[in-house]
Amino acid sequence: MVNSARLRNGLIWLLIAVTLIVFLAMGRGGGSRGESVSLTDIAARLEAGEVKKVVVSGDYVQVELKNGKILSAVKENGSTFLDQMKTLGVPEDKLRSIQYVPERPNEWGGILIAFLTYGLPVLLVVGLFYFILRQAQAPGNQAFNFSKSRARMFTGERPTVTFDDVAGVDEAKQELQEVVEFLKEPEKFIALGARIPKGVLLVGPPGTGKTLLAKAVSGEAGVPFFSISGSEFVEMFVGVGAARVRDLFEQAKRHSPCIVFIDEIDAVGRYRGAGIGGSHDEREQTLNQILVEMDGFDTDTNVIVMAATNRPDILDPALLRPGRFDRRVILDRPDVKGREAIFRVHLRGKPLDDDVDVSVLARATPGFVGADIANVVNEAAILAARKNKKKISMKDFEEAIEKVIAGPERKSRLITEREKRIIAYHEAGHAVVAYYLPNCDPVHKVTIIPRGMAGGYTLALPEEDRTLWTRSKFLDDMAMALGGRAAEEIIFGDITTGAAEDLERVTELARAMVTRYGMSEKLGPMVFGKKEELIFLGKEIAEQRDYSDAVAQEIDAEVRRLVMEAYERAKRILTEHRDKLEAVAQKLIEMETLDAETFRAIMEGRTPPERKAPGAAGPAPQPAAPQPSAPAPGTGPAPVPVPA
Known part of the structure; x- marks a missing residue:
């Protein structure tokens, strides 16, 4: 660093010196040219004896009069100034009587011209080479220092x-x-x-x-x-x-x-x-x-x-x-104890309300990793600050969890009463089917308030972390995912595009059951298709078919059978319990959000607890982390909200 500073200072002083030389040469060599006149005028003044000194430099003639005035002229090429004056009739005695300085180069001007022509380019090349060399050798400098480690x-x-x-x-x-x-x-x-x-x-x-x-x-x-x-x-x-x-x-x-x-x-x-x-x-x-x-x-x-x-x-x-x-x-996704410990690390030094229960937060975030939990804590603090609170409450954490999973609420989104009714029955269909299927996770929240890209969603939370997934669990989850589509068909006699994401997830899960998990009774415990990856092109871009066209038809038929059986199962449940479907949907239209306690009260025929403000988010919602469509055994992904 010291050598670099000296080098920079030296270059600055060099530029200053060059600038001074240029200005001095210009001042010394140029001067004032004076009034421009013709050679005839100068000859007349010579003949009249008014000239004190004549300086000739090339074709340029500068005349200084005895009164101090400066005149300038340009002589003709091919002859000297004296010869031209004699031609114009100036007597020789008048020419001998003046101080005549013959043609000679300007010393400073010549030095400047030589320096600018030869010395300056050489100096610049040498200086640039020296600068690059010093920069490459200087510790800490990265200019042209490509071979040095960036660690x-x-x-x-x-x-x-x-x-x-x-x-x-x-x-x-x-x-x-x-x-x-x-x-x-x-x-x-x-x-x-x-x-x-x-x-x-x-x-x-x-x-x-x-x-x-x-x-x-x-x-x-x-x-x-x-x-x-x-x-x-x-x-x-x-x-x-x-x-x-x-x-x-x-x-x-x-x-x-x-x-x-x-x-x-x-x-x-x-x-x-x-x-x-x-x-x-x-x-x-x-x-x-x-x-x-x-x-x-x-x-x-x-x-x-x-x-x-x-x-x-x-x-x-x-x-x-x-x-x-x-x-x-190996650093895997943390279990409930690990998530609780991570929450405690990120909650250090933050003012918390008395109702904050870290163990509940850990159970409400299955599948979350450390970065997700840090984001939840930060979002909760931002939400509390937005409401001008002095402490972070449990409700702030619950809202932050939902925001991380599904995005912010969009209460300002305008929908028609008919669309609101369709969404309410769609979400009620998911929730009612999940309630009556033994392997579905308990419903913890149902809402028709748009959040993120979803018009509404049903939130299910597992009671414990899961590492192995059974065939019956997959079948029940497929029926729950198709419950919204089934409710639309039963109530309105028509279907909408709201179930597009449900259909995609169910189809992928059914195909994975047949081709990856060996859960098809017809095709048996076999894996069909080999995933191939090109290392430099990213993820799976092709699947090598190691089975015949006849087997491919059987796979497609088996996938279709699983999906249609799940759909018929959902329709059968909703038809048998249409009164519950109507009750949940009407309550959703009225309140927009149902928490777990309110939903269970409706399903059990009890009077739901009173709510302070219709449309507000239900207390103690406990969302879950995103779940892939076809989880591999042992990975333990968590369920997700089923969007409308």
Whole structure:
């Protein structure tokens, strides 16, 4: 930095000096040209004896009179000024009597011309080359410094994140605490002949806290922490990525013991040879250099590489073998206890009302990850501030959860009375079918107030976290999703486009039951079709058919059978309990929103509790997280609101 400052100062002084030379030369060489006259006039004045001095420079003639006046003229080419004066009749004695300065170059003007013609371009080229060279060598400067690593180093002296700030991933924290202990006390492991893993790969869905956990390891270990994104290795110039990898690991070795964290490593760690045409592109060169550097560590280097990704399936096998990323730490979606712990972390220092129950919030957010929970807490604080509250209440959290799932309420949206009635019966159909099917989640809220892209929705909340999904659960959920369409047909004798999303989800779920989960009695426990991915083109773009056209027809017929059976089942339930359907729909038209207690009272034939203001959101709604159409066993996604 000091050398750069001196260089800049030197360039500034050089420019000042050049400017002064130009002005001095102009002042010295130019001067005042005076009044322009003809050579005849000058000859007359010479003959009259009024001239004191004549200065000739090239074709330019400057005459100074005895009274101090300056005259100027331009002589003709081909002869001297004296010859032209003699031709005009000026006597020789008059010419000898004046002070005549013959033609000579202007010293300052010549210097300036020579400098501008030859010296200035050379000086500029040399100065530019020197500037680029110094910038490339100066530490911290990135101009033309493509081969230097862009990693940001944190010393670890003042940790901003520790393990206390990470919740809901106890097993992952325990795995990484061993890494911290090795960095603090390597002798304890070496004495037993243990070798700490050279690489730790953090794997998990987006928002589960992979980067946060890496920062916590740095804060707990108190060692230098180099952080860089996988995309920062690759530039427009070939070979830059590999050079940056070399520079990064050289810095890490100089600051050993330390941690190198590569976020989103799948940007450079994808399968080699998977590009279009199998070309050896820049990413592959970068990956090759990473492989070499990770496997070339000395045993006493004490440099640990951590990386994070949510796509471990596309990483190169050489990157995952023992000796490189030895340990894989899985960060899954937190369970109810994990969500409660995450809520408590994000609620630190926030003024809460007495009615806030963290355990209820945890049960109301199945499927939420840490980023979702942080967003819910932030939205609740914003809602409370918008209402000029001093504390955040439970109602603010409930509204924030719904806002995160389905979007903000759109109470200003104008709909006709007929559309309002159709939406009310549609949502009532979902809710009534869910009430009478044993495997559907309990209904916690039904509303016809538009929110986000939905005209209304029915919210079902599971009583406990689920990791395995049964065939009967899928069949009941399909019937519930088709309950809105069935209610429209029963009540109005016509159908609308409001069930478009329901139909799409049900069709996908039925096809997954047949082709992926082996839940078809006719086709048996088999998987049909193989998903294929092109690593550099993203997600599934094609499905390899490993079955015949006859089997494809059977699959289509089985999917159609499952969907139609679910639809007929929903129609049968709503026909048998049409009185309940009418009661729920009329109450929705009246109040616009029904909470779980009001809905259960209507279904059980009891008098619903009084509401303070019609149209207001029901108390204690407990929404759920988004659910994919066909959840894979073991993933445990949570149910979603069924939109109108």
